[in-house]
Amino acid sequence: MKKRSMETSLADHRGKLIRSIERRLFLKQGLSLGALALLSGCELTDGEGVQKMLLAMSRWNDGAQAWLFNSTKLAPEYPESAITKPFPFNAYYGEDEVRLVDAASYKLELSGLIREKKPWTLPELYALPQTSQITRHICVEGWSAIGKWSGVRFSDFLARVGADATAKYIGFECADDYTTSIDMATALHPQTVLTFRFADQILPPKYGFPMKLRIPTKLGFKNPKHITAMYVTNEYPGGYWEDQGYNWFSGS
Amino acid sequence: MEAAQAQWVKVHPLVVRVTHWINAFAILIMVASGWRIYNASPLFGFRIPNDLTLGGWLAGALQWHFAALWLLVLNGIVYVGYGIFSGHFRRKLFPLTPRAVLSDVLAALRGKLAHDDLAVYNAAQRAAYLAIILCLVVLVLSGLAIWKPVQFQEIAWLMGGYEGARLVHFFAMALMVLIALVHIVMVILVPRTFPTIITGRARRMS
Numbered sequence: 001m002k003k004r005s006m007e008t009s010l011a012d013h014r015g016k017l018i019r020s021i022e023r024r025l026f027l028k029q030g031l032s033l034g035a036l037a038l039l040s041g042c043e044l045t046d047g048e049g050v051q052k053m054l055l056a057m058s059r060w061n062d063g064a065q066a067w068l069f070n071s072t073k074l075a076p077e078y079p080e081s082a083i084t085k086p087f088p089f090n091a092y093y094g095e096d097e098v099r100l101v102d103a104a105s106y107k108l109e110l111s112g113l114i115r116e117k118k119p120w121t122l123p124e125l126y127a128l129p130q131t132s133q134i135t136r137h138i139c140v141e142g143w144s145a146i147g148k149w150s151g152v153r154f155s156d157f158l159a160r161v162g163a164d165a166t167a168k169y170i171g172f173e174c175a176d177d178y179t180t181s182i183d184m185a186t187a188l189h190p191q192t193v194l195t196f197r198f199a200d201q202i203l204p205p206k207y208g209f210p211m212k213l214r215i216p217t218k219l220g221f222k223n224p225k226h227i228t229a230m231y232v233t234n235e236y237p238g239g240y241w242e243d244q245g246y247n248w249f250s251g252s
Numbered sequence: 253m254e255a256a257q258a259q260w261v262k263v264h265p266l267v268v269r270v271t272h273w274i275n276a277f278a279i280l281i282m283v284a285s286g287w288r289i290y291n292a293s294p295l296f297g298f299r300i301p302n303d304l305t306l307g308g309w310l311a312g313a314l315q316w317h318f319a320a321l322w323l324l325v326l327n328g329i330v331y332v333g334y335g336i337f338s339g340h341f342r343r344k345l346f347p348l349t350p351r352a353v354l355s356d357v358l359a360a361l362r363g364k365l366a367h368d369d370l371a372v373y374n375a376a377q378r379a380a381y382l383a384i385i386l387c388l389v390v391l392v393l394s395g396l397a398i399w400k401p402v403q404f405q406e407i408a409w410l411m412g413g414y415e416g417a418r419l420v421h422f423f424a425m426a427l428m429v430l431i432a433l434v435h436i437v438m439v440i441l442v443p444r445t446f447p448t449i450i451t452g453r454a455r456r457m458s
Contacts, residue, residue, distance in 0.1 A: 058318070070403060073403060136401070140292075140314070141293040142292055142293035245312060246314070247318065251400070251402075
């Protein structure tokens with residue numbers, strides 16, 4: 001009995017030793033491969049492994065940003081005199097291709113983990129309690145501009161339609177075929193506002209008529225314009241720029 | 253045998269050598285990808301030639317920048333932690349007086365700066381290494397302010413807000429690149445310093 005247990009423990013030990021040697025060989029090969037990759041510069045940056053590593057780091061950074069996100073920390077607000085004039089136009093297309101949305105037939109569709117999925121018309125949305133903010137819009141390219149937006153606090157709207165606040169994501173579809181999605185914590189932030197006005201005027205088409213979700217705690221491309229549908233989900237929805245490699249969380 | 257051994261002196265401890273090369277690699281990625289990010293919305297009237305940049309386009313450059321960031325910061329914490337707690341900084345970078353820096357820089361420009369004992373940094377080296385450490389600290393802080401101008405708005409505020417932090421980030425990068433270039437030129441001029449940052453030791457000049 002005792003002997004057998006000793007034999008097995010010896011065998012175990014040998015197994016460990018072999019595994020350790022194999023691991024060392026693997027490490028050595030890995031290092032040589034790494035050195036080779038370094039020598040052939042282009043392959044280092046274009047290789048599939050490197051792309052996977054970069055995407056994994058981007059996912060890691062999503063987690064780091066969600067952890068850093070403080071739901072009570074407010075973005076700085078500015079006086080009217082600080083507003084950037086003219087406010088820059090920005091989209092994935094040129095200003096001459098701005099989509100025109102018909103106000104009379106417009107409806108905001110709701111789906112997913114939402115209790116009341118009845119579509120909303122513009123007069124119904126305009127009748128909700130409104131709030132204003134003058135905040136800095138920061139583009140992923142680096143430039144920034146200060147603007148004034150007004151509309152209904154998004155957390156109020158989500159509560160009104162009975163959105164599941166424990167879900168992970170809210171996805172958006174837009175009249176210009178743009179898509180994006182945000183995390184629930186950001187959606188519920190007090191400065192996240194479903195806006196219908198820019199500089200106290202009904203949003204002009206180039207700034208996203210009939211509505212833009214203004215999120216001063218995220219980069220500009222996470223602020224969808226011309227929204228026609230939104231859905232609450234636990235499955236990662238991605239987005240137009242996010243699917244091409246821009247960081248998903250992109251929080252400020 | 254004993255006499256031969258005595259001729260070798262320790263110049264750089266292992267921690268310094270390892271963190272130096274990781275830092276050099278991280279900085280190369282940060283600068284090359286950062287230049288591509290700069291090109292997406294240049295602060296000044298010039299762009300960096302795309303051949304000198306990394307990432308291929310803005311999203312790729314951002315991926316590189318925010319991946320190498322972790323390497324730079326974690327490695328920097330190890331190096332600065334070691335430098336402070338082992339006494340390495342105190343022994344190697346201090347004392348440092350403006351007068352000594354000036355006289356060493358002038359001597360270097362005349363080609364007359366003696367550098368016999370590689371284990372002891374002259375005043376010009378001390379100033380340059382300290383400056384590059386400070387540049388990196390400012391780069392990380394201004395980078396945090398640009399990345400998170402809401403969550404780290406206190407840091408951004410210190411730099412004059414988001415746009416101020418962009419300027420600080422740019423100029424700290426420019427100064428760091430300048431010092432790094434001078435550093436490389438000095439290594440080329442005094443090539444026997446180069447093996448010491450790999451092997452850690454040098455033959456004593458007698």
